[in-house]
Each structure stands twice: as structure tokens, then as C-alpha cells.
Amino acid sequence: MSTVSKAIDLLSWFSTERAEIGLAEFQRLTSRDKATTYRYLRSLEASGLLEQNPVTRTYRMGPAVLRFAHVREATVPRRAGVRMVLPQLADATGELAHASILESYTLVPLSDHASTRYSARVVLSEPELPLHATGSGLAALAFGEPSLLKATHRKLKRYTNNTATNPKELDAILQIVRATGFGVADQAYEEGVYGIGVPLFDSSNTVAGAVAVASVATRINDETIAIIKSELVAASRQITHSWGGEIPEALDQLWSNTLNSLSSDSLTLRESIA
Amino acid sequence: MSTVSKAIDLLSWFSTERAEIGLAEFQRLTSRDKATTYRYLRSLEASGLLEQNPVTRTYRMGPAVLRFAHVREATVPRRAGVRMVLPQLADATGELAHASILESYTLVPLSDHASTRYSARVVLSEPELPLHATGSGLAALAFGEPSLLKATHRKLKRYTNNTATNPKELDAILQIVRATGFGVADQAYEEGVYGIGVPLFDSSNTVAGAVAVASVATRINDETIAIIKSELVAASRQITHSWGGEIPEALDQLWSNTLNSLSSDSLTLRESIA
DNA sequence: CCAAAGCGTTTCATTATTTGAACCGATGTT
DNA sequence: AACATCGGTTCAAATAATGAAACGCTTTGG
Numbered sequence: 001m002s003t004v005s006k007a008i009d010l011l012s013w014f015s016t017e018r019a020e021i022g023l024a025e026f027q028r029l030t031s032r033d034k035a036t037t038y039r040y041l042r043s044l045e046a047s048g049l050l051e052q053n054p055v056t057r058t059y060r061m062g063p064a065v066l067r068f069a070h071v072r073e074a075t076v077p078r079r080a081g082v083r084m085v086l087p088q089l090a091d092a093t094g095e096l097a098h099a100s101i102l103e104s105y106t107l108v109p110l111s112d113h114a115s116t117r118y119s120a121r122v123v124l125s126e127p128e129l130p131l132h133a134t135g136s137g138l139a140a141l142a143f144g145e146p147s148l149l150k151a152t153h154r155k156l157k158r159y160t161n162n163t164a165t166n167p168k169e170l171d172a173i174l175q176i177v178r179a180t181g182f183g184v185a186d187q188a189y190e191e192g193v194y195g196i197g198v199p200l201f202d203s204s205n206t207v208a209g210a211v212a213v214a215s216v217a218t219r220i221n222d223e224t225i226a227i228i229k230s231e232l233v234a235a236s237r238q239i240t241h242s243w244g245g246e247i248p249e250a251l252d253q254l255w256s257n258t259l260n261s262l263s264s265d266s267l268t269l270r271e272s273i274a
Numbered sequence: 275m276s277t278v279s280k281a282i283d284l285l286s287w288f289s290t291e292r293a294e295i296g297l298a299e300f301q302r303l304t305s306r307d308k309a310t311t312y313r314y315l316r317s318l319e320a321s322g323l324l325e326q327n328p329v330t331r332t333y334r335m336g337p338a339v340l341r342f343a344h345v346r347e348a349t350v351p352r353r354a355g356v357r358m359v360l361p362q363l364a365d366a367t368g369e370l371a372h373a374s375i376l377e378s379y380t381l382v383p384l385s386d387h388a389s390t391r392y393s394a395r396v397v398l399s400e401p402e403l404p405l406h407a408t409g410s411g412l413a414a415l416a417f418g419e420p421s422l423l424k425a426t427h428r429k430l431k432r433y434t435n436n437t438a439t440n441p442k443e444l445d446a447i448l449q450i451v452r453a454t455g456f457g458v459a460d461q462a463y464e465e466g467v468y469g470i471g472v473p474l475f476d477s478s479n480t481v482a483g484a485v486a487v488a489s490v491a492t493r494i495n496d497e498t499i500a501i502i503k504s505e506l507v508a509a510s511r512q513i514t515h516s517w518g519g520e521i522p523e524a525l526d527q528l529w530s531n532t533l534n535s536l537s538s539d540s541l542t543l544r545e546s547i548a
Numbered sequence: 549c550c551a552a553a554g555c556g557t558t559t560c561a562t563t564a565t566t567t568g569a570a571c572c573g574a575t576g577t578t
Numbered sequence: 579a580a581c582a583t584c585g586g587t588t589c590a591a592a593t594a595a596t597g598a599a600a601c602g603c604t605t606t607g608g
Contacts, residue, residue, distance in 0.1 A: 002313065002317045003277050003278060004277060004278050004281040004282075004314060004317035004318070004321075005317045005320050005321055007278040008278075008282075008317070008318070008321040008323060009321065011321075011338075011342060014342075014345050014349075015345060016344070016345060016348040016349075019345065019348060019349040020349065039276065040278060043276045043278035043279045043282075044278070044282070046276075046279050047278075047279055047282040047283065048377070048378060049282060049342075060346075060349045060350070061342055061343075061345050061346035061349055061350075062346070063346070063375070063377045063378075064285075064377065064378070065339055065342040065343045065345075065346050066343050066346060066347075066375065066377060066382055067377045067378075067380065067382050068285055068288075068323075068335055068339040068342075068343070069335075069339045069340050069342070069343030070290075070382050070383070070401065070402070071288050071289060071290055071293070071335050071339075071401070072334075072335035072336070072337070072339050072340060073340070074290045074293075074401045075288075075290055075293035075294075075334060075335065076293075076334060076335065081337070202340075203340040203341055203343065203344040204344065205344075241337055242325075242337045243337065243340065244337045244338070244339070244340020244341045244343075244344065245340075245341075246341070
């Protein structure tokens with residue numbers, strides 16, 4: 001590992017909870033030599049990535065990160081982080097992968113990618129996704145701000161027989177989404193379309209969008225669901241990372257558990273076939 | 275100079291104009307060895323400060339900077355102090371209010387707020403504000419560190435016919451700014467935009483940023499200028515206070531005098547109308 | 549169509565920088 | 579008054595950074 005990397009890794013110890021860190025605390029956190037750590041800190045300070053509180057002598061994030069973040073925001077649109085991921089998601093699942101961004105109570109499609117595996121495909125032409133009737137929407141509702149749910153309660157339009165149109169029904173569904181980590185819309189928006197979605201987070205660490213796979217309902221079975229879920233988790237982790245966010249600890253754990261049990265399930269499935 | 279600093283300095287070559295930089299271009303920019311530069315870039319990429327475009331092989335700002343900026347804002351909440359003030363400033367003037375922070379020789383936009391009074395509005399899309407051609411910049415130059423002015427002298431880019439492009443010209447303008455307490459850019463950056471700015475101070479009691487009103491030039495007259503100036507002074511006092519700084523005695527006095535004469539002016543104006 | 553130039557990347561002997569145990573002085577703490 | 583902890587410094591030994599050269603690949607130009 002290069003000196004540069006080791007030094008920069010010090011930055012990762014800062015968080016909103018641990019905003020200022022002194023030399024001694026760094027030494028304890030990193031269990032690395034004090035003099036070395038000290039020189040790293042001074043280098044980072046010289047570059048503006050850190051700054052030192054002149055009275056407490058502790059270090060905190062420096063002003064340079066704002067400049068860099070500004071350049072990033074101005075030059076790398078959210079779409080770019082999504083485009084890197086959707087083709088893989090679509091190809092691995094054989095279905096339509098799409099990502100959307102949460103803009104004040106509505107989910108606006110950002111980009112999508114259709115697999116060429118089957119000739120029967122789902123196409124996405126909607127200008128905005130209903131929160132209560134799509135996999136993406138349910139994921140956003142379940143893990144987003146409570147105000148989002150509140151605003152949605154007032155406009156539960158019916159699209160199909162499977163659409164949840166009253167608040168109680170919706171809340172029951174969201175309980176399941178929160179327990180599983182996946183928003184599932186089984187033909188709740190459009191007949192014949194089965195959607196599974198997961199939330200996306202940005203640097204504010206709140207839900208900033210969703211990524212989902214929309215499948216032709218007749219192709220859905222336990223095995224395809226397992227593949228879709230595992231690919232969705234990977235996609236969400238990647239996109240969230242590129243947006244400067246982090247998957248909340250609890251959700252990440254939930255997903256890990258689900259994926260483990262899924263892989264063991266598909267193992268028994270394969271065994272039972274054999 | 276430490277290896278760490280040399281590596282991190284590569285980040286400063288990125289800007290909104292130069293969003294992606296390849297190895298060869300870096301080599302030319304830094305006139306440093308190719309292999310060394312290459313290893314720096316890889317280290318920065320490994321830390322997430324950079325990311326590589328997989329097709330063009332060029333590098334751009336990485337997602338980590340967003341996370342770091344979020345921590346910085348949580349640690350040193352500059353945005354919060356500004357957001358409290360900008361709506362009032364925009365609404366009272368009917369124009370675009372914006373604030374920026376000074377980060378090593380550049381003014382980085384922090385937040386802005388547009389009034390809804392008129393349909394013709396100034397929009398702020400600039401990634402960074404030139405110091406010699408904007409109200410904010412002139413305010414920062416006039417009341418900031420001399421080294422800031424020195425650095426600016428070397429890059430006086432022309433934007434319009436009104437841009438001051440030689441040091442003497444700029445110094446003359448700054449004399450006026452220092453005498454009045456207001457940085458005025460009459461279509462010096464963009465045709466049709468009239469900007470007035472004042473400096474902001476933080477706990478170090480040096481210029482830490484600027485707050486400004488950008489108006490549609492045709493709407494500008496003595497009365498609107500009087501309103502803008504008085505609102506700007508109030509805004510700067512509030513933001514500076516929330517940043518833990520103080521307006522320098524001399525400047526505060528200057529503003530008080532100006533506001534008094536302005537209100538008497540507008541009094542005589544109203545009297546002359548009556 | 550081949551040659552040349554440009555690109556990112558790897559190699560390896562030389563060299564310079566990093567490393568860390570020990571130390572220092574200041575500031576609390578028992 | 580002894581002790582612990584803090585940020586910061588020193589210096590010989592060790593290790594990681596360095597850069598010329600070469601490599602394979604793509605693009606460009608004649």
C-alpha cells in the first residue's frame with residue numbers, strides 16, 4: 001500500500017459523529033506510529049484536505065473538499081453513476097433495468113437499459129413513477145423520509161387490481177419492504193409487469209432515488225428473483241457509492257442476510273433438481 | 275515536499291472546464307515523471323478521490339469527495355448560516371441572491387436563491403466566480419489578503435467589454451470598493467447582469483466568502499441599488515455572525531455611513547418627487 | 549499499407565523518503 | 579510531587595518512491 005493511500009485513508013475516519021480527531025486518537029484508531037500519523041496529518045493539512053483547530057489542536061475536514069466536491073457535482077452528473085451499472089444489471093437479469101431520482105415527492109426516471117435476451121420486453125415510457133405502485137416507489141417510501149409517505153397517502157391512484165389504494169394497505173406492504181429490503185410491485189402498476197426495486201442514497205444519506213428491475217411477470221420464479229435481488233443489491237451499492245452516499249447499516253445487513261439465505265435456497269433448489 | 279502532498283496536488287488541476295484529465299495531459303501539466311504521476315493517480319483512484327473513465331482512461335473527481343464535503347458541512351456548517359439569509363435577500367431585492375466561500379484563490383458558490391418577483395431572472399450556473407469580474411470577487415479582493423490580489427493579477431480573463439483586464443485598472447476599481455464597502459460589477463462578467471457584493475468573515479476575521487445580489491441590468495436604478503446595498507449589509511452581518519466572525523470595525527462604520535446617506539438620498543428623492 | 553507517434557502501463561536498479569523508537573516540553577491528573 | 583497524556587521532534591535504519599527504458603496497444607499520417 002502506497003504512502004499516499006495510507007495518508008488519505010485517515011480522512012475516512014471522519015464522520016458526522018466524529019467530526020474532529022486529534023493526533024493521539026488517530027494513533028489509537030489506526031494503530032500506526034505516531035510520528036508517521038503526524039506527518040500524514042500535516043501533509044493533508046497543507047493540501048487543505050484537513051484543517052487544524054488552533055485551540056484544541058484537533059483536525060477536521062478542510063475547505064478544499066468543498067472545492068473538489070463542487071467540481072465533481074458540476075462535472076459528473078448522477079446519470080453517469082447510473083449508466084455504469086444498468087447494462088450489467090439488465091444483462092445479468094435478462095430484463096429491463098432502470099434508475100430514477102427522487103425529486104420532491106416524485107420519482108423521475110433517470111436512465112434505463114433493456115436486456116436483449118428475450119424478445120418480449122418491458123418498456124419504460126413513463127415520465128414519473130408512482131410511489132405506491134412500483135418497486136422503485138415502494139423502496140423509496142419504505143426507506144425515505146416519513147413526509148414522503150405522508151404526501152403519497154393523499155394520492156393513491158388505482159392502476160390495476162393489485163394497486164394498493166388505501167393507506168392501511170400501503171403501510172402493510174411497506175412493512176414487508178422494510179423487513180426484506182426490497183420493494184416488490186407484482187403487476188401493481190401495469191398488468192404483466194413484475195417490478196423489484198431498492199433505494200439509492202446520496203451524500204446526505206437519505207434516499208435520493210431507486211434502481212429497479214422490471215420483468216415480464218410470466219418469467220418470474222424463485223430463481224430469477226434471487227438473481228434480480230442479488231444484482232440489485234450490487235447495483236444500489238455501486239450507484240450509492242458513486243453519489244457519495246452510504247447504504248444505511250441496517251439495510252446493508254438486511255441485504256447481506258437475504259443474499260446468503262437466497263444462495264443457500266438456490267443451492268437446495270439445484271440439489272432438489274439434481 | 276512530501277509524496278502525499280505531491281499526489282494530492284494533482285487534484286487541483288481539475289476544474290469545471292477541465293473535468294477529465296488523462297495521464298499524458300497530467301504529465302504535460304505537471305512536468306513530472308510519467309510513471310510517478312501514474313502511480314499517484316492510481317493511489318488517488320484507490321482512495322476514491324479520483325475515478326477513471328473506463329473507455330477514455332482519463333481521470334475525474336471521485337465520489338469520495340462528496341462524502342468528505344458532507345462531513346465538512348456537518349462540521350463547519352457554512353451553508354446553514356447562508357440559507358437562513360438568502361431568501362430574505364432575494365425577496366427584498368427581487369433579484370438573485372447568492373453566497374460563496376473563498377477557498378485558496380477561488381470563490382466557490384455555496385448556495386443561491388432567486389426571487390420570483392420578475393419573470394426575467396439571473397441564473398447562476400457558474401462553477402466558480404472570477405474574482406476580478408464579479409461583485410462578490412471584487413468585495414473579496416478589496417477586503418481580503420493581499421496575496422489573493424497578487425494571485426489574481428496574473429489571470430485577468432476578459433469576459434465582456436467592461437471586464438478589467440489589467441492590474442492598474444483593477445486596482446483603481448478596488449480603491450472604489452474599499453472606499454464604498456461594496457463590490458460592483460456592471461456587466462463585467464456577463465452582459466445584462468449587474469452584481470453588487472460584500473465580503474463575509476469567519477472566526478479568523480479574514481475574508482471567508484462573499485454574498486451578492488445579481489440583478490438584471492435594465493432593472494437597476496438608484497433606488498434599487500439603495501435597497502440592495504442595505505439588504506446586503508444586513509445579510510453580511512448575519513452570515514458573518516453565524517460563521518463566528520466579525521465585520522471589521524472600519525468596514526462596519528463605512529457601511530453605516532453609506533446606509534445613512536442612502537436613506538437620506540432616497541428621502542430627498544421622494545421629496546423631489548412629491 | 550506501413551511507419552511513426554501517442555497512449556497507458558510495467559519493469560528494475562538506484563536513490564531518496566519514509567519510518568518508528570526514543571525523546572522533549574507542556575499541560576493536566578492523582 | 580510523581581505520573582500520565584498530549585502534540586510535536588529527532589535521527590539512523592529500512593523501505594518505498596523514483597524515473598529511464600521498454601512494452602503492447604491504438605491512432606494518426608504519408
